[in-house]
Amino acid sequence: MNSVIRVTDVTKTYGTPPVTALSRITFDVQRGEFVAIVGTSGSGKSTLLNILGTLDRPSSGTVEINGIDTGALNDNELSALRADGVGFVFQQFHLREGVSALGNVADGLLYSGISKAAREERARIALTKVGLGHRVSHRPNEMSGGERQRVAIARAVVGDPPVLLADEPTGNLDSRSSDTIVALLRELNADGTSVLMITHDPVLAERLPRRITISDGNLISDVQGGGSV
Template sequence: MTGSPTAVPAPEPVIEFRRVGLTYPGPPPVEALRPCDLTVRRGEFVAVVGPSGSGKSTFLNIAGLLDAPTDGMYLLDGIDTGTLRDADRTALRGRRIGFVFQSFHLLPQRSALENVMLALVYNGTSRRERPERARRALEQVGLGHRVDALPTRMSGGERQRVAVARALVTRPSLLLCDEPTGNLDTANADSVLALLEQLHEDGMTVLVITHDPLVAARAKRTVTIRDGVLSSSGPATREVAR
């Protein structure tokens, strides 16, 4: 006689918002993000979608530990970020979050390898370890053959891949992407999105902030934000791209 199947526990939360909100002081005060709850678990690929001015940037700044909420509690990997001093928040951000922005923010006179290595300068990685870790990160994004190339000699898609490698090299818990295809043509955008899908399949937690429904459709779950309100959360579907 066989017993009942054992339930598989859900992955641990990476992001947990508990009535998190942010109000800028006035007069009059501006409620940029209204108190909301949100959980993003390890290994998820989530898109936060909304038009310009909807509150996406505020959400990004809170999730990325760039701004502190004025309401509620934000736990990152189970750590109550509201109890941390500024220096500890900065250190936590550097260890646990990898950022990918619309603008690549690469140094034009530094090679791809050097640009990726820069992310390791302030996190305690020894000088000896940095080149090999940066090389492995570039190989992870398919640019092992371009380690010595300058950004000025790379396509937009390649430059964004270098930026992704720089975000990954610190081995973060969360890859936080802000309009990662906004400066790319269709072919390069598709290549970068395919890379994010592969990283998700390999176990990385990916959170993409976008106004583009075609980008959101590549995620496994979407959250909609409008007028500072997280209004819906559910599985991503291709219908969102219509």
């Protein structure tokens, strides 16, 4: 099976009376794909990302990650799946202030069971991979926004997850830094990581090889081809 993510009839509702955030969403992501999930604020795309990353559960429908039905897992099993199978990158970076880039990236392996020295060695390799091998001792407040996002990406991929979920990773960056981050994600994708990137920017989405458009909780279109990063 080549699907790294399979979403089938996923619906998410909140509250009473229920408000529908997602309605019967269905799609597959194949291994090695780079997919943009695009929509305006409030469209449901971030809700979808949280469900794909098993941070939230659907009200109905199924989500499979690497062939595993996430609905059949308890919270501890979901945590283990996230630790081994999914990397996260957020718009706000979520780095620990006062901690070096090396320490922030090594945090991504805290629950891996490997030694501190091994975590730091792998963090150093990940930082070099994102072009920050010379900044390992710098703290977030000593870095530009683009550099902080690269640290966040290094933390997300330090455990070599097959899937990377990026939620508006260029939202707080200038155009030059945004281009650098998208190019970096493309390099990670070329190395075999399946990348799903949430964005509200249709111009950016058009540059990507596949675009899933969400509006009012519905999947409006799923377009493949025609884009390049």
